[in-house]
Amino acid sequence: MSPYSHEPDERHGARQPKRFDPERAARLDNPARFEYLPPKEVAEMLDIPAGGTLLDFGTGTGTYAIEIARLRPDVEVIAFDEQPEMLELMRAKPAAAELANLKSALPSDIAAYKGKIDRVLALNVLHEVGDEALQSLKSLLKDGGATLFIDWNAEAERPEGPPADHLYSPAEGRQRLEQMGFTARRGKLFPYHYSILAD
Numbered sequence: 001m002s003p004y005s006h007e008p009d010e011r012h013g014a015r016q017p018k019r020f021d022p023e024r025a026a027r028l029d030n031p032a033r034f035e036y037l038p039p040k041e042v043a044e045m046l047d048i049p050a051g052g053t054l055l056d057f058g059t060g061t062g063t064y065a066i067e068i069a070r071l072r073p074d075v076e077v078i079a080f081d082e083q084p085e086m087l088e089l090m091r092a093k094p095a096a097a098e099l100a101n102l103k104s105a106l107p108s109d110i111a112a113y114k115g116k117i118d119r120v121l122a123l124n125v126l127h128e129v130g131d132e133a134l135q136s137l138k139s140l141l142k143d144g145g146a147t148l149f150i151d152w153n154a155e156a157e158r159p160e161g162p163p164a165d166h167l168y169s170p171a172e173g174r175q176r177l178e179q180m181g182f183t184a185r186r187g188k189l190f191p192y193h194y195s196i197l198a199d
Protein backbone atom coordinates (compact mmCIF):
# COMPACT_ATOMS: atom_id res chain seq x y z
CA MET A 1 0.00 0.00 0.00
CA SER A 2 1.19 3.49 -0.74
CA PRO A 3 2.46 5.40 2.32
CA TYR A 4 0.45 8.43 1.30
CA SER A 5 -2.84 8.82 -0.45
CA HIS A 6 -3.31 9.75 -4.06
CA GLU A 7 -6.48 11.73 -3.42
CA PRO A 8 -6.91 15.08 -5.20
CA ASP A 9 -5.67 16.98 -2.13
CA GLU A 10 -2.50 14.86 -1.82
CA ARG A 11 -0.34 17.96 -2.32
CA HIS A 12 -1.86 19.82 0.62
CA GLY A 13 0.84 22.15 1.94
CA ALA A 14 2.85 22.29 -1.28
CA ARG A 15 3.33 25.65 -2.91
CA GLN A 16 3.22 24.30 -6.48
CA PRO A 17 -0.30 23.02 -7.06
CA LYS A 18 0.49 20.41 -9.72
CA ARG A 19 2.85 17.48 -9.95
CA PHE A 20 5.87 17.65 -12.23
CA ASP A 21 4.88 17.07 -15.85
CA PRO A 22 6.94 14.23 -17.41
CA GLU A 23 6.73 16.16 -20.70
CA ARG A 24 9.31 18.47 -19.13
CA ALA A 25 11.67 15.64 -18.15
CA ALA A 26 14.37 16.64 -20.67
CA ARG A 27 14.97 19.80 -18.62
CA LEU A 28 16.20 17.65 -15.75
CA ASP A 29 19.01 16.40 -17.99
CA ASN A 30 20.28 19.86 -18.93
CA PRO A 31 24.08 19.63 -18.45
CA ALA A 32 24.16 23.28 -17.26
CA ARG A 33 22.70 22.04 -13.98
CA PHE A 34 26.05 20.51 -13.02
CA GLU A 35 27.69 23.94 -13.32
CA TYR A 36 25.40 25.77 -10.91
CA LEU A 37 24.74 22.76 -8.67
CA PRO A 38 27.76 20.43 -8.85
CA PRO A 39 26.96 16.80 -7.93
CA LYS A 40 30.30 16.50 -6.13
CA GLU A 41 29.32 19.34 -3.82
CA VAL A 42 25.89 17.77 -3.23
CA ALA A 43 27.60 14.44 -2.39
CA GLU A 44 29.95 16.20 0.04
CA MET A 45 27.07 17.99 1.75
CA LEU A 46 25.21 14.69 2.12
CA ASP A 47 28.22 13.19 3.92
CA ILE A 48 26.75 9.68 3.68
CA PRO A 49 28.38 7.24 6.13
CA ALA A 50 30.63 4.61 4.53
CA GLY A 51 28.55 1.70 3.25
CA GLY A 52 25.34 3.64 3.96
CA THR A 53 22.10 4.20 2.10
CA LEU A 54 20.86 7.28 0.26
CA LEU A 55 17.30 7.69 -0.97
CA ASP A 56 16.78 10.33 -3.66
CA PHE A 57 13.18 11.41 -2.99
CA GLY A 58 11.58 12.58 -6.25
CA THR A 59 14.54 11.48 -8.35
CA GLY A 60 12.92 12.36 -11.69
CA THR A 61 15.23 11.02 -14.40
CA GLY A 62 17.85 10.17 -11.78
CA THR A 63 20.25 12.90 -12.90
CA TYR A 64 21.80 13.38 -9.44
CA ALA A 65 21.16 9.83 -8.16
CA ILE A 66 23.35 8.49 -10.99
CA GLU A 67 26.17 10.95 -10.29
CA ILE A 68 26.14 10.26 -6.56
CA ALA A 69 26.06 6.49 -7.16
CA ARG A 70 29.15 6.98 -9.34
CA LEU A 71 30.95 9.14 -6.81
CA ARG A 72 30.10 6.81 -3.91
CA PRO A 73 30.29 3.18 -5.07
CA ASP A 74 30.21 2.10 -1.40
CA VAL A 75 26.72 3.59 -0.95
CA GLU A 76 23.40 2.04 -2.00
CA VAL A 77 21.43 4.73 -3.85
CA ILE A 78 17.65 4.32 -4.07
CA ALA A 79 16.09 6.49 -6.75
CA PHE A 80 12.51 7.04 -5.63
CA ASP A 81 9.69 8.66 -7.60
CA GLU A 82 5.91 8.51 -7.57
CA GLN A 83 5.73 8.58 -11.38
CA PRO A 84 6.78 5.28 -13.00
CA GLU A 85 7.44 7.04 -16.29
CA MET A 86 10.17 9.12 -14.63
CA LEU A 87 11.89 5.99 -13.35
CA GLU A 88 11.64 4.42 -16.80
CA LEU A 89 13.50 7.42 -18.20
CA MET A 90 16.22 6.89 -15.61
CA ARG A 91 16.50 3.18 -16.33
CA ALA A 92 16.81 3.91 -20.06
CA LYS A 93 20.07 5.77 -19.40
CA PRO A 94 23.09 3.54 -20.11
CA ALA A 95 24.86 5.04 -17.07
CA ALA A 96 22.09 3.82 -14.79
CA ALA A 97 22.33 0.26 -16.12
CA GLU A 98 26.08 0.17 -15.36
CA LEU A 99 25.73 1.08 -11.68
CA ALA A 100 25.28 -1.94 -9.44
CA ASN A 101 24.63 0.31 -6.42
CA LEU A 102 21.66 2.16 -7.99
CA LYS A 103 18.12 0.87 -7.43
CA SER A 104 14.75 2.40 -8.17
CA ALA A 105 11.62 2.47 -6.02
CA LEU A 106 7.98 3.48 -6.34
CA PRO A 107 5.61 4.42 -3.47
CA SER A 108 4.46 0.77 -3.36
CA ASP A 109 8.05 -0.24 -2.43
CA ILE A 110 8.72 2.41 0.16
CA ALA A 111 7.44 0.68 3.31
CA ALA A 112 10.49 -1.63 3.19
CA TYR A 113 12.81 1.37 3.66
CA LYS A 114 11.18 2.87 6.74
CA GLY A 115 13.76 3.65 9.41
CA LYS A 116 16.59 2.24 7.26
CA ILE A 117 17.90 5.24 5.34
CA ASP A 118 21.01 7.24 6.35
CA ARG A 119 20.42 10.20 4.08
CA VAL A 120 17.57 11.48 1.94
CA LEU A 121 18.18 13.90 -0.89
CA ALA A 122 15.16 16.03 -1.86
CA LEU A 123 16.27 18.09 -4.83
CA ASN A 124 13.82 20.54 -6.40
CA VAL A 125 10.93 18.81 -4.68
CA LEU A 126 10.10 20.74 -1.47
CA HIS A 127 7.85 23.16 -3.39
CA GLU A 128 5.84 20.31 -4.91
CA VAL A 129 5.56 17.67 -2.15
CA GLY A 130 2.49 17.68 0.06
CA ASP A 131 2.63 17.48 3.85
CA GLU A 132 1.73 13.79 3.86
CA ALA A 133 4.65 12.95 1.57
CA LEU A 134 6.99 15.02 3.76
CA GLN A 135 5.95 12.97 6.79
CA SER A 136 6.53 9.79 4.80
CA LEU A 137 9.98 11.08 3.83
CA LYS A 138 10.82 11.74 7.49
CA SER A 139 9.81 8.22 8.53
CA LEU A 140 12.41 6.73 6.17
CA LEU A 141 15.35 7.99 8.22
CA LYS A 142 17.33 5.92 10.68
CA ASP A 143 18.17 7.41 14.06
CA GLY A 144 20.93 9.89 13.31
CA GLY A 145 19.85 10.17 9.67
CA ALA A 146 19.32 13.47 7.86
CA THR A 147 17.71 14.96 4.76
CA LEU A 148 19.35 17.43 2.43
CA PHE A 149 16.68 19.65 0.91
CA ILE A 150 17.83 21.70 -2.06
CA ASP A 151 15.29 23.74 -3.95
CA TRP A 152 14.98 26.63 -6.36
CA ASN A 153 15.21 29.93 -4.47
CA ALA A 154 12.11 32.11 -4.98
CA GLU A 155 14.26 35.16 -4.25
CA ALA A 156 16.97 34.47 -6.86
CA GLU A 157 17.01 35.84 -10.40
CA ARG A 158 16.96 32.59 -12.38
CA PRO A 159 17.25 31.70 -16.08
CA GLU A 160 15.07 28.61 -15.53
CA GLY A 161 12.95 26.76 -12.99
CA PRO A 162 9.36 27.24 -11.83
CA PRO A 163 7.81 30.70 -11.34
CA ALA A 164 8.68 32.40 -8.04
CA ASP A 165 5.12 32.07 -6.70
CA HIS A 166 5.46 28.26 -6.89
CA LEU A 167 8.62 28.34 -4.75
CA TYR A 168 9.84 29.16 -1.25
CA SER A 169 12.43 31.66 -0.13
CA PRO A 170 15.15 30.04 2.05
CA ALA A 171 13.39 31.39 5.19
CA GLU A 172 9.99 30.05 4.05
CA GLY A 173 11.49 26.65 3.19
CA ARG A 174 13.06 26.46 6.63
CA GLN A 175 9.78 27.52 8.26
CA ARG A 176 7.81 24.85 6.42
CA LEU A 177 10.29 22.16 7.48
CA GLU A 178 10.22 23.29 11.11
CA GLN A 179 6.39 23.27 11.02
CA MET A 180 6.54 19.68 9.73
CA GLY A 181 8.69 18.64 12.67
CA PHE A 182 12.13 18.74 11.06
CA THR A 183 15.05 20.41 12.79
CA ALA A 184 16.75 22.58 10.20
CA ARG A 185 20.52 22.68 10.63
CA ARG A 186 23.07 23.97 8.13
CA GLY A 187 21.97 25.93 5.08
CA LYS A 188 23.75 27.23 2.05
CA LEU A 189 22.98 29.45 -0.93
CA PHE A 190 23.84 28.39 -4.49
CA PRO A 191 23.38 30.75 -7.47
CA TYR A 192 19.74 29.69 -7.96
CA HIS A 193 19.07 27.34 -5.06
CA TYR A 194 19.09 27.18 -1.28
CA SER A 195 19.89 24.08 0.72
CA ILE A 196 18.85 23.00 4.19
CA LEU A 197 20.22 19.98 6.00
CA ALA A 198 17.48 18.79 8.34
CA ASP A 199 16.90 15.98 10.79
Ligand SMILES: C[S@@+](CC[C@H](N)C(=O)[O-])C[C@H]1O[C@@H](n2cnc3c(N)ncnc32)[C@H](O)[C@@H]1O
Pocket: 019, 020, 028, 057, 058, 059, 060, 061, 062, 063, 064, 080, 081, 082, 083, 086, 122, 123, 124, 125, 128, 129, 130, 133
Ligand atom coordinates in the same frame (compact mmCIF):
# COMPACT_ATOMS: atom_id res chain seq x y z
C1 LIG B 1 11.19 18.84 -10.39
S1 LIG B 1 11.38 17.11 -10.47
C2 LIG B 1 13.00 16.96 -9.77
C3 LIG B 1 13.69 15.67 -10.12
C4 LIG B 1 15.10 15.47 -9.55
N1 LIG B 1 15.13 15.55 -8.12
C5 LIG B 1 16.07 16.43 -10.15
O1 LIG B 1 16.35 17.46 -9.54
O2 LIG B 1 16.56 16.14 -11.25
C6 LIG B 1 10.36 16.53 -9.15
C7 LIG B 1 10.16 15.03 -9.13
O3 LIG B 1 9.59 14.69 -7.86
C8 LIG B 1 8.63 13.70 -8.05
N2 LIG B 1 7.70 13.77 -6.91
C9 LIG B 1 6.90 14.81 -6.56
N3 LIG B 1 6.21 14.52 -5.45
C10 LIG B 1 6.58 13.26 -5.08
C11 LIG B 1 6.20 12.40 -4.02
N4 LIG B 1 5.31 12.77 -3.13
N5 LIG B 1 6.75 11.17 -3.97
C12 LIG B 1 7.67 10.79 -4.90
N6 LIG B 1 8.07 11.55 -5.93
C13 LIG B 1 7.52 12.78 -6.02
C14 LIG B 1 7.99 14.05 -9.39
O4 LIG B 1 7.36 12.94 -9.98
C15 LIG B 1 9.22 14.51 -10.19
O5 LIG B 1 9.81 13.45 -10.89
